[in-house]
Amino acid sequence: MQGEVIYFYAFDVANEIVTARVREILSEKPFPFEIRMDHTLPKDMPLYKPLAIAPPPLKSTLFGQPVRLLIRIYDVGVVTIMMRVNHAAATLGELMPYHHPVLADGRTLDAVARDLCSQVCTSLDEFMTGRSTFDMIPEAYTVFALSGLGGPRDVTLWLNDNRRGVAGLLSETAPERLSEAQVAEILRIQRSFENTDLVVVDWDAAFVADLEGYLDDVLYAIELANLQLEELRVMDRRLDQYLDRAYDDLDRPRLPLIGTASISLRNLRRFRMDVTKLTDEINHITKFFGDWHLARVYLGARERFYLDQWRASVEQRLAQLDKLYSVVHAETNEQRMLLLEIVVVIFFAVDLWMLFRGNK
Numbered sequence: 001m002q003g004e005v006i007y008f009y010a011f012d013v014a015n016e017i018v019t020a021r022v023r024e025i026l027s028e029k030p031f032p033f034e035i036r037m038d039h040t041l042p043k044d045m046p047l048y049k050p051l052a053i054a055p056p057p058l059k060s061t062l063f064g065q066p067v068r069l070l071i072r073i074y075d076v077g078v079v080t081i082m083m084r085v086n087h088a089a090a091t092l093g094e095l096m097p098y099h100h101p102v103l104a105d106g107r108t109l110d111a112v113a114r115d116l117c118s119q120v121c122t123s124l125d126e127f128m129t130g131r132s133t134f135d136m137i138p139e140a141y142t143v144f145a146l147s148g149l150g151g152p153r154d155v156t157l158w159l160n161d162n163r164r165g166v167a168g169l170l171s172e173t174a175p176e177r178l179s180e181a182q183v184a185e186i187l188r189i190q191r192s193f194e195n196t197d198l199v200v201v202d203w204d205a206a207f208v209a210d211l212e213g214y215l216d217d218v219l220y221a222i223e224l225a226n227l228q229l230e231e232l233r234v235m236d237r238r239l240d241q242y243l244d245r246a247y248d249d250l251d252r253p254r255l256p257l258i259g260t261a262s263i264s265l266r267n268l269r270r271f272r273m274d275v276t277k278l279t280d281e282i283n284h285i286t287k288f289f290g291d292w293h294l295a296r297v298y299l300g301a302r303e304r305f306y307l308d309q310w311r312a313s314v315e316q317r318l319a320q321l322d323k324l325y326s327v328v329h330a331e332t333n334e335q336r337m338l339l340l341e342i343v344v345v346i347f348f349a350v351d352l353w354m355l356f357r358g359n360k
Contacts, residue, residue: 001090003146003209005098007083008223009113009138010230013121014077015130019051022073025123028053033072035217050074058112060103063087067103071120077128078227079120081113081138082219092165095144099172099205113138132234139230142205143222144169147213155198155209163187170202189300193293201297201304221294225301232310239317243324276318 022030033052051073057066062085070082089095101109114136121128152158159166167186168175178186191199196211199218208218302308 001092001146001150002086002088002148003144004084004086005095005101006143006145006215006219007101007109007113008141008143008226009081009083009110009117010140010223010227011079011081011113011117011136011138012077012230012234013079013117013132013136014128016077016128017073017075017124018127018129019073019075021127022051022124025051025053025071025073026055026119028055030073033220035220050080058083058103060105060107062101062103062109063097064104067109069116071116072223073120073124074227076227076231077130077132078231079117080223080227081116082223083109083113092162092169093175095169096172098144099142110138110140113140139226139233141222141226143219144205144207145215145219146207146209147211147215149209149211153211154195155211156192156195158209159187159198159200166200166207170200170205170207172204189304191293191297191300199297199300201300203304206301217294218297221297222301225298225305225307228302228307229305229310232307232314235314236310236317239314239321243317243320247324 024030030051030053032049034049053071055069055071057068061067065085065087068084070084072080072082074080085098085101087095087098103109103112117136117138121131149155149158163183164175164178167173167178167183170186171178171182186202187200189201191201197218198207198209200207201222206222208215210218
């Protein structure tokens, strides 16, 4: 069997990256990344094209093979790093060590990805707005790809004979230990266009076979789903953090016209607009899927990554934010009205006192 292992790393680094102004990344001239559309596609379909660079391979090897790099920059403030390494495994079990890749120099790919992302962020610093304050922990994903099966040309028939092997590889478990129910669950989300290609999407890894040798379109669809998971996960953390801080701020004594009430309202309004904008943008980057096969691959990855549940969580917190904003706004208005009424009463009392003094 011949193929490669692909490692995805998605980093949320900012609220936005102005890619239109970027002219150089890590001393490389960026280019708009574009996939080849092999299937039926409506004419004039707009395609989202992130900026990309293809730096030289890593100096250290992985299992004796060079590690190729592709770095993509997205407007939504995400940097993705793809690492690809070829393999020629006799059996699926020989790919198990690729779940925990360590380079020949002792570094893990996770550490290398974080270092590369840090360098990219330094290069893009002037084009980034709203730098992320969270630790640089990426959303990682692994794809095991085959371009040759060592004989068979029908991938579907091959999978029928290697169901447990594929399920064991994706779950990082000895195939004989898996129950039939678990094997069925791991292989549940399958997509295939011809008998020479197949995609199986699981939570932590995917299996992709394409005997024609072109994988970039399917890999891009999976990367976008992984990118959205990273964005939604970070957004959910930000909302949790902000709501906790907002509740603490509102518990403190405040003045109705100035002070923490007005500041809290302004911060709530700004943050609500930022989150709404980001939610719309991460949904917008997948609107290019006029290719039905790629759309089905993306929908399968979206189901497996529970993106709809993550979106529901974000929307629930946005609703809490709206409610909090409404409560603070109403309370502030009530306090202002009360203060104005007190001022009016005071002026009226002073006026009466002045009249009383004048009559004397």
